[in-house]
Amino acid sequence: MPLNDKTTIKNFINGEWMHDSMDGSLTNYDPATGQPYGNLPNATQDTIDLSVEVANNVFSDWKNTGVQERANHLWKIASLIEKYAHELAKAECIDNGKPLSLCERIDIPRAAANFKFFAQAIISFHEQAYQSGNTVFNYTANQPLGVVATISPWNLPLYLFTWKIAPALATGNTVVAKPSEITPMTAFLLSKIVKEAGLPDGVLNIVHGEGLLTGEALVNHPLVKAVSFTGSTRAGKRIAQVVAPQFKKFSLEMGGKNAMLIFEDVQIDKAVDLAVRAAFTNQGQICLCASRILVHEKIYESFKQAFVKKVQSLKVGDPFEAETHQGALVSAQHYEKILKAIQTAKDEKGVLLTGGEAIHPEGRCKKGWFVQPTVFEGLAMHSITNQEEIFGPVVTLQPFSDTEEAIQSANQSHYGLACTIMTNDISKAHFVAQSVEVGIVWVNTWLYRDLRTPFGGMKNSGVGREGGSDAFEFFTEKKNITIQY
Numbered sequence: 001m002p003l004n005d006k007t008t009i010k011n012f013i014n015g016e017w018m019h020d021s022m023d024g025s026l027t028n029y030d031p032a033t034g035q036p037y038g039n040l041p042n043a044t045q046d047t048i049d050l051s052v053e054v055a056n057n058v059f060s061d062w063k064n065t066g067v068q069e070r071a072n073h074l075w076k077i078a079s080l081i082e083k084y085a086h087e088l089a090k091a092e093c094i095d096n097g098k099p100l101s102l103c104e105r106i107d108i109p110r111a112a113a114n115f116k117f118f119a120q121a122i123i124s125f126h127e128q129a130y131q132s133g134n135t136v137f138n139y140t141a142n143q144p145l146g147v148v149a150t151i152s153p154w155n156l157p158l159y160l161f162t163w164k165i166a167p168a169l170a171t172g173n174t175v176v177a178k179p180s181e182i183t184p185m186t187a188f189l190l191s192k193i194v195k196e197a198g199l200p201d202g203v204l205n206i207v208h209g210e211g212l213l214t215g216e217a218l219v220n221h222p223l224v225k226a227v228s229f230t231g232s233t234r235a236g237k238r239i240a241q242v243v244a245p246q247f248k249k250f251s252l253e254m255g256g257k258n259a260m261l262i263f264e265d266v267q268i269d270k271a272v273d274l275a276v277r278a279a280f281t282n283q284g285q286i287c288l289c290a291s292r293i294l295v296h297e298k299i300y301e302s303f304k305q306a307f308v309k310k311v312q313s314l315k316v317g318d319p320f321e322a323e324t325h326q327g328a329l330v331s332a333q334h335y336e337k338i339l340k341a342i343q344t345a346k347d348e349k350g351v352l353l354t355g356g357e358a359i360h361p362e363g364r365c366k367k368g369w370f371v372q373p374t375v376f377e378g379l380a381m382h383s384i385t386n387q388e389e390i391f392g393p394v395v396t397l398q399p400f401s402d403t404e405e406a407i408q409s410a411n412q413s414h415y416g417l418a419c420t421i422m423t424n425d426i427s428k429a430h431f432v433a434q435s436v437e438v439g440i441v442w443v444n445t446w447l448y449r450d451l452r453t454p455f456g457g458m459k460n461s462g463v464g465r466e467g468g469s470d471a472f473e474f475f476t477e478k479k480n481i482t483i484q485y
C-alpha cells in the first residue's frame with residue numbers, strides 16, 4: 001500500500017487494513033477549508049474484540065523477542081517516518097489545520113525521535129540486583145504487561161500517538177492504539193509505515209472511532225492490562241471510572257491552565273517573544289501553552305504594549321503558506337467553543353486588548369475555522385476565563401505585586417500541568433519553581449523537552465508520568481526474585 005493512497009481510512013489489525021460492516025463511518029474534515037475530505041471507521045465492540053485478541057495472541061512472541069531486535073524494529077519505523085516526512089507533514093497539516101511549517105519542524109521529526117529515543121533507551125535500561133548477605137541474591141525483573149491500550153488527542157496527532165506506542169512496544173507489550181477521531185490521518189499512514197518496516201503482524205493494531213464508542217470498548221476490554229491516555233480531564237475522569245474498578249494500570253495526561261510568571265528583572269523583548277510563543281503556538285492548542293500571563297506591576301504596562309503589538313503582527317491564515325504563524329482551529333465544534341469562551345470573557349467584563357473575532361481569509365480558506373489571537377486583561381483569577389481550559393488562541397494578562405502573590409495566583413487553579421517562570425534571579429527562580437503546584441516548570445524557556453525527563457501534571461492535569469524511565473515503569477510490572485544459593 002503506497003503512502004499516498006489515503007482516500008479511505010481503515011482499521012489496521014493483524015497487519016491488514018479492514019473495515020467491518022458493523023463499524024459505522026465518520027467524516028474527516030480539513031479545518032482550513034471547513035470541507036469534508038474523507039471517511040474513517042467508527043469501530044464497534046466486534047472490531048475492538050478482534051484487535052485485542054490478535055494483540056493478545058502475539059504477545060508471547062513479541063515479549064520473547066530479544067531487546068535488540070525490538071529496538072531494531074523501532075529504528076526502522078523511525079527511519080521510514082523520516083523518509084516520508086514531507087508527506088506526513090502535509091497530511092498532518094490538512095487533517096489538523098496547523099501550519100505546515102510547524103508539522104515539518106516539530107510534529108513529524110518528533111514522531112521519529114520518539115521511536116529513536118525509546119529504541120536507544122530500552123537497550124540501556126537496567127534492572128536492579130541486590131546481594132543480600134553471603135548466600136542470598138535478589139533481582140527485579142521488569143516484565144511487559146500484555147496488551148496495552150493507548151489513546152491520544154487531536155492537538156499533536158502523530159507526535160503524541162507515537163510518544164505512547166514507542167515505549168509500550170520497546171518494553172515488550174503489544175498495542176491497540178486509538179488516535180483522535182478528529183485527526184486520524186497520520187495514524188493511518190503510520191500503519192503503512194509499520195507494515196513496510198516489517199513489524200510482526202498484530203504487535204501494533206490501530207483502531208479508529210469515537211471516544212465513547214471505540215475508546216470505551218477498548219479500555220473496558222478484559223484483556224487490556226493498561227491504558228495510557230492523553231486528552232481532556234473530562235474523558236480522563238470517565239476512563240478512570242471504567243478502568244480503576246478493574247485494577248488496570250492507567251496513566252492520564254489531561255488538561256491544563258498554565259501560568260507564566262514574568263518578574264521585573266527580565267528583558268522585556270525576550271519575555272514578549274517567549275510569551276507569544278507560549279501562548280499561541282499551534283493556535284494555543286497545546287496542553288502546555290501559557291494561558292494566564294502574570295507580569296510584575298513594575299513592568300506590566302510596557303510588557304503589555306509590546307506583547308499586544310507582537311500578537312497583532314502574527315499572521316493567521318492558510319496553513320500551507322510559509323509565512324503563516326497561526327492556522328485553523330481543529331474543528332467546527334472547537335471553533336464555536338473558542339468563540340463562546342471569548343464571549344464569556346467579554347461578559348465577565350474582561351478588557352479586550354486585541355483579537356476577539358473569527359477570521360475569514362480570502363481564497364480557499366474562506367470557510368475555514370480561524371480565530372484571531374486574542375488577549376484580555378482585567379479578569380479576576382477566579383473568573384471562568386481564568387479557571388476553565390480554553391485550549392485555543394485566547395490568553396489573559398494580569399499584574400502581580402510580589403512573589404507571594406504570583407505564586408498564589410499561579411496555584412489558584414484546579415489544574416497543575418506546567419508553569420513558566422521568567423527571571424534572572426536564581427534564588428527566586430528556585431523558590432518559585434519549588435512552590436508552584438505543577439508537574440513541569442520551565443525557567444526562561446518554554447516547551448524545552450528532554451525525552452529522559454518525567455512528563456505529566458498534578459491536580460486535575462494528570463495521574464502518573466510519561467517519558468524516559470517513567471514510561472518504562474508504567475508499561476512494565478516489577479517482579480522481585482530472591483535466590484538462596
Ligand code: NAD
Nearest residue numbers: 152153154179180211215216231232235253254255256287
Ligand atoms: P478528548 O478527551 O476529547 O479526546 C482524547 C482521546 O480520548 C480521543 O482519542 C478520544 O476519542 C478519546 N476518548 C474520549 N472519551 C473517551 C472515553 N470515554 N473512553 C476512551 N477514550 C475516550 O481530548 P481532545 O479534545 O482530543 O484533546 C484536547 C485535550 O487534551 C485538552 O484538554 C488538552 O489539554 C489535553 N491534552 C493534554 C496533554 C497532556 O500531556 N497533559 C497533551 C495534549 C492534550
